[in-house]
Amino acid sequence: MxxxxxxxxxxxxxxxxxxxxxxxxxxxxxxxxxxxxxxxxxxxxxxxxxxxxxxxxxxxxxxxxxxxxxxxxxxxxxxxxxxxxxxxxxxxxxxxxxxxxxxxxxxxxxxxxxxxxxxxxxxxxxNETDWKKNEPDQKPPAGIFYFDGWNRVEGSRFALRRKFGLAPDKVPGFMPDFSHGYSTGFLPxxxxxxxxxxxxxxxxxxxxxxxxxxxxxxxxxxxxxxxxxxxxxxxxxxxxxxxxxxxxxxxHHDQEGRPDKYKYGKMVVRNGWYVWRIKYPKPVLRAKLKWYATALLLTFVRIGNIFTTAEKKEAFSESLGRLVGLTGVLFYPPKRYDA
Missing domain, CATH: 3.90.550.10 (Spore Coat Polysaccharide Biosynthesis Protein SpsA; Chain A)
Incomplete structure (x- = not known):
């Protein structure tokens, strides 16, 4: 360039x-x-x-x-x-x-x-995602994310969210009014x-x-x-x-210096709520309900990992952290602080 x-x-x-x-x-x-x-x-x-x-x-x-x-x-x-x-x-x-x-x-x-x-x-x-170029006249199968002539596996969590009407409604890198959008990792x-x-x-x-x-x-x-x-x-x-x-x-994800899974799970919810309110300080009721529904659904998915993955202890700790985080934002939400 x-x-x-x-x-x-x-x-x-x-x-x-x-x-x-x-x-x-x-x-x-x-x-x-x-x-x-x-x-x-x-x-x-x-x-x-x-x-x-x-x-x-x-x-x-x-x-x-x-x-x-x-x-x-x-x-x-x-x-x-x-x-x-x-x-x-x-x-x-x-x-x-x-x-x-x-x-x-x-x-x-x-x-x-x-x-x-x-x-x-x-x-x-x-090095984190396997992208493929679209074939001519390719019809999108379930579970595949398409963007700008490329496609990748969307992931089971997004597929589950789609079934409940909780899929992101904005392009990657932009936050929906209920947060939980596609990161820039979904850009091809x-x-x-x-x-x-x-x-x-x-x-x-x-x-x-x-x-x-x-x-x-x-x-x-x-x-x-x-x-x-x-x-x-x-x-x-x-x-x-x-x-x-x-x-x-x-x-190349280095695990050294990362928080334990309980703290991580709590941060996922509590910090996620905080960032959502930075973008949307006064979300409408529909957006609030969709934020909590998505957070709860993803928590249930993580709880399910206790029984479906080899890292059962990590899944349990993160799930507990997410549940504590959800309870916390309901009763004592973070105070907004714009530095």
Whole structure:
């Protein structure tokens, strides 16, 4: 993608993943377009990450080990934003378990030239979904999701939701009025740039001017599930966001540093409710009923996993967390906080 020269910094927030971080930085080192500054914001209690960086010579890297008060994904991102160069025009964020294709930054940063109105752009994960091009005159069978000439397996949960009239009614990357929509992971590998209002935080970038106006919300603690949806939804209220499917990368899920399944299940519901109300602070009754019905249905599906999967303990813990989360948002819902 042809582009004007733009100064960009990269922020990587990490927690107890020195090996994953090293693999990411090795892929950054191969880029055709290189960040002027790479900020490593480490919330790890140990010194393993610092030691790994000392043993490797990654160009333009600055390391910061944060104290308890700045630990957690959103806090570490805000800390990193405060350390970017004064002339920086775009700030890129990457999770520490990502591996980049060689022209990732070239494609990502070039998007801001093609779409100068863009306030944020994310890349595209290539290793999580098996997409196929549509055959001529292909009729969509049940359980297959079609979009822009491509198709993929929709998933049993979406098929079940469809039976109950709870399927998403907006294109991927946009939130229905009852939330529970298609993520940008449902955008195909077409090589196109798609508009969205929600970006995946671990592969996103934003203009520095935006980050001077908005911060990542302090509502989200620790692992920060859905913090990316919260932030990008707030940005989308003031400008355009895009996903460039030519800015390719792989996500290799590292389980180290993730919350236990009970906490995760609780966050799925409680943080999901919070983000829904960021977009729709006063939803109509129909939308409220559909949000709760979908959350309850997905909880029952997870309960069913106790009997159908080998990871019975994990399924039980997450199910319990979801039930506690549902009870919580009914009687003591989160207070909205726009950072």
């Amino acid at each position: 042809q582009q004007e020269s733009k100064i960009f910094n990269l922020i990587i927030c990490t927690y107890k993943r020195p090996d994953s971080l090293r693999r990411l930085l090795e892929s950054v080192a191969l880029q055709t377009l290189y960040p002027e500054k790479i900020l490593i914001i480490d919330g790890s209690p140990s010194l393993e990450t610092k030691q790994m960086l000392a043993e490797n010579n990654f160009q333009n890297t600055e390391y910061y080990k944060v104290e308890e008060k700045d630990r957690g994904l959103t806090k570490q991102r805000n800390f990193g934003v405060g350390k970017v160069n004064s002339e920086c025009e775009i700030v890129c964020f990457l999770d520490d378990d990502i591996i980049l294709a060689k022209i990732y930054f070239e494609e990502l940063i070039g998007t801001y030239t093609i779409f100068p109105e863009a306030l944020g752009v994310s890349g595209y994960i290539t 590998p077409s090589g196109k740039v798609y508009e969205a209002e929600m970006l995946m935080g671990g592969i996103a970038s934003y203009k520095t001017s935006v980050l001077k106006k908005l911060q990542f919300s302090s509502y989200f603690e620790g692992y920060g599930l859905y913090e990316d949806a919260d932030f990008s939804l707030r940005v989308s209220k003031i400008g355009k966001l895009y996903v460039n499917t030519s800015a390719k990368l792989e996500h």
